[in-house]
Amino acid sequence: MSHKKLIASSLTICSASAAWAMGTTNSHPVYSEELQKPITPFGKELIAQEALVQYLSPITAMADGNLAARVETKPLAYEVKQGDTLYQIAQFFGVDYHDLAKYNHLTDTQRLQTGQKLNIPILRKWIRVRMGETLESLAEKYQITKELILHLNPELQKSKQAYVGQWIAVPQLIDPAKSHKPNGRANQGKAKILPMQEKREAVAVVKQESEKQSSYVFQWPVDGQITSNFGWRNGRQHKGIDIWNAARSKTPIHSSLGGVVVRAGYAGSYGNLVVVDHGGGWVTYYAHLSRIHVHKGQKVDTGQLLGMMGSTGDSTGYHLHFEVRKNGQAINPLSVLR
Numbered sequence: 001m002s003h004k005k006l007i008a009s010s011l012t013i014c015s016a017s018a019a020w021a022m023g024t025t026n027s028h029p030v031y032s033e034e035l036q037k038p039i040t041p042f043g044k045e046l047i048a049q050e051a052l053v054q055y056l057s058p059i060t061a062m063a064d065g066n067l068a069a070r071v072e073t074k075p076l077a078y079e080v081k082q083g084d085t086l087y088q089i090a091q092f093f094g095v096d097y098h099d100l101a102k103y104n105h106l107t108d109t110q111r112l113q114t115g116q117k118l119n120i121p122i123l124r125k126w127i128r129v130r131m132g133e134t135l136e137s138l139a140e141k142y143q144i145t146k147e148l149i150l151h152l153n154p155e156l157q158k159s160k161q162a163y164v165g166q167w168i169a170v171p172q173l174i175d176p177a178k179s180h181k182p183n184g185r186a187n188q189g190k191a192k193i194l195p196m197q198e199k200r201e202a203v204a205v206v207k208q209e210s211e212k213q214s215s216y217v218f219q220w221p222v223d224g225q226i227t228s229n230f231g232w233r234n235g236r237q238h239k240g241i242d243i244w245n246a247a248r249s250k251t252p253i254h255s256s257l258g259g260v261v262v263r264a265g266y267a268g269s270y271g272n273l274v275v276v277d278h279g280g281g282w283v284t285y286y287a288h289l290s291r292i293h294v295h296k297g298q299k300v301d302t303g304q305l306l307g308m309m310g311s312t313g314d315s316t317g318y319h320l321h322f323e324v325r326k327n328g329q330a331i332n333p334l335s336v337l338r
């Protein structure tokens with residue numbers, strides 16, 4: 001790509017996302033540093049608050065610097081409310097009530113005491129919400145209720161929806177055969193469904209890993225909240241996605257895939273820009289950086305530090321503008337990110 005072409009295409013970039021976010025004015029509300037101010041007529045203030053809540057919540061802290069799913073090691077705790085029965089609790093959490101009883105050394109018919117603490121044989125597993133996924137579709141995918149997702153993610157109670165790129169917790173059943181000895185019942189009913197689902201997922205992950213070798217699967221370059229998507233906004237095309245993180249200039253930006261740095265320096269409205277060529281016609285752009293840690297011609301590995309999040313160029317707040325191009329054509333990064 002020639003220098004001229006690069007600048008020309010960059011002219012529409014973040015002004016497009018800003019126009020989308022604000023209607024007419026040229027500023028990015030969501031990653032604006034003035035989160036406390038009422039900012040927009042489009043409910044973006046809510047997203048900003050959500051982003052802040054998410055940043056302050058353990059989900060993001062846990063996800064920080066790690067782009068893979070994680071599983072909590074401690075089983076979920078539950079305090080018995082007045083009127084609860086073992087059966088209702090088991091049903092709510094999607095576990096077999098025989099297993100729940102065994103797990104807590106109770107008999108199946110035992111009366112529960114209000115305030116009693118139960119261990120639920122599920123672990124919270126953190127997954128990243130992908131494009132097109134909703135709480136409803138995730139509930140279906142994991143064969144659980146939306147209410148359970150909301151219970152596992154108290155910070156979603158208010159908005160009742162998740163954002164692309166957001167980390168949320170889903171339940172992973174603790175195999176009762178491994179923890180408390182079952183007498184055959186553990187393999188009955190609903191308890192059987194989840195482990196099978198997990199197994200299928202495990203297979204899928206392994207497949208994905210091997211596909212990474214042969215085809216092009218890109219890692220998230222940064223952890224954070226998507227504040228502007230790829231696509232047409234008010235008649236202009238936003239050629240990438242904008243990702244915001246409240247740690248701003250302390251947020252490291254990583255190469256999505258191994259390759260060679262073909263550009264590292266200031267580039268007009270892109271600000272400080274790193275472009276990595278991955279071969280096969282695939283190129284990624286990392287724009288608005290505050291600092292660049294690589295140089296042109298340098299070979300980089302997947303996940304290697306390229307620089308730090310910034311607000312240089314045509315940008316009014318800290319964020320990463322990330323583009324994926326195939327043979328010079330910008331494509332939706334969310335379609336290739338894993």
Ligand SMILES: [Zn+2]
Pocket residue numbers: 013014017228238240241242320321322
């Ligand atoms: Zn952008």
